Amino acid sequence: MKLFASRKKMIFSLKKIIRSFQHAFRGLKYTFKKEQTFRIQIIIALIVITLMFYFNITPLEKIILLIMVFSVLSLELVNTTAENILNVVEPNFRPRVQIIKDTMAAAVLVAAFGSLIIGLIIFLPYLFK
Numbered sequence: 001m002k003l004f005a006s007r008k009k010m011i012f013s014l015k016k017i018i019r020s021f022q023h024a025f026r027g028l029k030y031t032f033k034k035e036q037t038f039r040i041q042i043i044i045a046l047i048v049i050t051l052m053f054y055f056n057i058t059p060l061e062k063i064i065l066l067i068m069v070f071s072v073l074s075l076e077l078v079n080t081t082a083e084n085i086l087n088v089v090e091p092n093f094r095p096r097v098q099i100i101k102d103t104m105a106a107a108v109l110v111a112a113f114g115s116l117i118i119g120l121i122i123f124l125p126y127l128f129k
Helices: 014-034 036-054 059-089 095-127
Strands: 002-005 010-013
Touching (some): 014 059
C-alpha cells in the first residue's frame, strides 16, 4: 500500500516502513541477547518507569526521566554498533581500536552516571516525604 501517491514518485511505502521496523526490532533483539549491559539498562529503565507512576511525579519530571532513559539506551545501541563495526574492520587487537571502543563505553558511562544523578535529584524528595 502506497500513501500519498503521485505519478512520478511515492512519498511513503507501507512495505518499506514495515521492513524498516522489522530491521530495527531485529537490532534490538540482537543487542538484548548479546549485550549484558543493555539488559541491565532495560531492567533499570523498567524500574525507573515503575517508580515514575508509583510516586506520581510531575509531567516535567517524567519527561526528563524518559529522555535520560532513552538517551542511555540509544547510546548503548550506538556503542554496540561501533564495536561491531570495529570488530569487522579490525578483527585483531589494536591499541587504536581499543581506545575507540573504550571511549564509546565511556560515553555510555557518562550518560548513565548523569541519569543516575538526575534520577536521584527527582526521586529523593519523594522518598523522604
